[in-house]
Amino acid sequence: EVQLVESGGGLVQPGGSLRLSCAASGFTFSSYSMNWVRQAPGKGLEWVSYISSSSSTIYYADSVKGRFTISRDNAKNSLYLQMNSLRDEDTAVYYCARDLLPVVTAIPGWFDPWGQGTLVTVSS
């Protein structure tokens, strides 16, 4: 079964840092690009970041550029999101999602499957 499981969420103060992880199983992780998508409470979906299978291509949403860093470890079948200088508006459920577009392009492709999400709350 193809599965993604996020972890690492929690409560953090404004200006703090947090590292999210996403464990992949059931497919050849090293063959797929991956993404992070977030959803603030009661709001819509916001794409956050993309990383190609070899980590050679990385994109960020403007809202997180310079503060968040996406990475992956293909040997560990894991995706990461290092979040620094966190703000109140970063409060959201963070999902990792596999990118099904078979080539690297200027934008992410379509996402399937998604993990169950991990909640990040930024508050003092």
Next chain:
Amino acid sequence: EIVLTQSPGTLSLSPGERATLSCRASQSVSSSYLAWYQQKPGQAPRLLIYGASSRATGIPDRFSGSGSGTDFTLTISRLEPEDFAVYYCQQGSFGQGTKLEIK
């Protein structure tokens, strides 16, 4: 940056009816990258349609996608009770969503 605008914001229909959801892009986009997702409360989104008109694995054939250029449509031919949810279109970034509710 391309902005996707979905309409209506909320659609109230009854089971058995036909639902038509719209997604309009601020500039012409490649239909190859246009996708639709369904999200139910407390759940992760689920891919329904990719490449504007291809159904994802396991998606019932009452779901169909169409369109090109700047205008795309998700159609649910006959609504089942489990179809009432929020729907998002995506091309890189996401539209703001359409909530499909029971009338």
